Amino acid sequence: MFNPDDEQDSPVPVELPSAAAQLNVQLRMYLARNKAELEKGLAAMRGNDDAASYVSGSPLFNINRTVVAERILGMKRPAIGGVREQTAAGLLATYGASIPDNYRRAADYVAKIISRNARPGDLPIQQPVKFDLIINMKTAAVLGLTIPAPLLASADEVLE
Numbered sequence: 001m002f003n004p005d006d007e008q009d010s011p012v013p014v015e016l017p018s019a020a021a022q023l024n025v026q027l028r029m030y031l032a033r034n035k036a037e038l039e040k041g042l043a044a045m046r047g048n049d050d051a052a053s054y055v056s057g058s059p060l061f062n063i064n065r066t067v068v069a070e071r072i073l074g075m076k077r078p079a080i081g082g083v084r085e086q087t088a089a090g091l092l093a094t095y096g097a098s099i100p101d102n103y104r105r106a107a108d109y110v111a112k113i114i115s116r117n118a119r120p121g122d123l124p125i126q127q128p129v130k131f132d133l134i135i136n137m138k139t140a141a142v143l144g145l146t147i148p149a150p151l152l153a154s155a156d157e158v159l160e
Helices: 012-022 034-047 061-065 066-074 084-089 098-116 137-143 149-154
Strands: 053-057 079-081 093-097 131-136 157-159
Touching: 034 061, 034 066, 053 066, 061 066, 061 084, 066 079, 066 084, 066 137, 084 093, 084 131, 084 157, 093 098, 131 137, 131 149, 137 157
Parallel strands: 053 079, 079 093, 131 157
Antiparallel strands: 093 131
16 A cells, blocks of 8 residues: 655656566555545455555555554464554554664754755755564454564564
8 A cells, every 4th residue: 555646656667566576466556646546445455355465654654554454463374564553553563664764864964054054955865764663462362373583583673
């Protein structure tokens, strides 16, 4: 599920189909630009036998994370989210750019602009460098899933 109007989701319609094809996995994409479309997408998901779901970290989905997590968990379907808060709300896991790390790095930019008089347009655009894996063990238990020990060991955070 992704928001086609959100710039951070722009890679989704390009990257997910090619990844699904490489893995020989059937892919259904659910688009939502607003709360009404989100509700329609969740209803469409319920009507399908999807094995798992991905929900982007777009603000639309993050703001509605509790509803999204409850509905998907009610379908007894594992789901991966884009931001930590979605996993805390009940999705199985999140793997995405570390928001706290991005804020720390943004503070470096502010310091360069304020104290060193750097021009914002002269500073390079930076990509995230730290990615967090968060796993929700309560959700895993509800789904009857056993998370492999090596995956748990590599997680940045395990929610009990």
